[in-house]
């Protein structure tokens with residue numbers, strides 16, 4: 339009977355494990371979030387609303403195929419300012435970043451959060 343209970347709890351545990359395509363640990367996720375804000379943000383804007391590069395927001399990215407975005411991140415775009423990142427990111431990490439961008443899961447930067455609305459000191 340004890341064994342049965344063990345199996346049941348094991349199954350429960352497994353069924354609650356979140357399924358993600360790109361499996362990146364939390365420490366690396368934080369590094370990647372920092373990386374996106376600072377390195378990608380230098381062209382795409384600190385709040386990813388665009389600058390030299392286009393906006394990287396769910397509104398502009400969610401309809402595009404994930405593989406297309408991952409490929410852009412890894413290989414860059416020839417004859418544009420978008421550089422390749424494959425020397426700094428693994429395929430899994432680029433996939434994770436693309437997913438975060440498409441779903442709008444990258445939190446606003448400290449800078450954006452601290453910015454007070456105009457006329458409201």
Ligand code: HEC
Nearest residue numbers: 377378381390391392407410411415418419420421423435
């Ligand atoms: C030196 C400037 C620069 C940096 C740094 C940069 N990008 Fe870009 N990125 C661009 C430009 C310019 C484009 C548009 C290329 C084009 O015209 O097709 C672009 C395009 C993209 C696209 C395609 C967007 C779309 O709508 O098709 C993605 C995704 C992207 N960048 C992600 C990133 C990520 C992630 C990083 C950081 C790892 C990053 N970029 C860093 C300049 C940059």
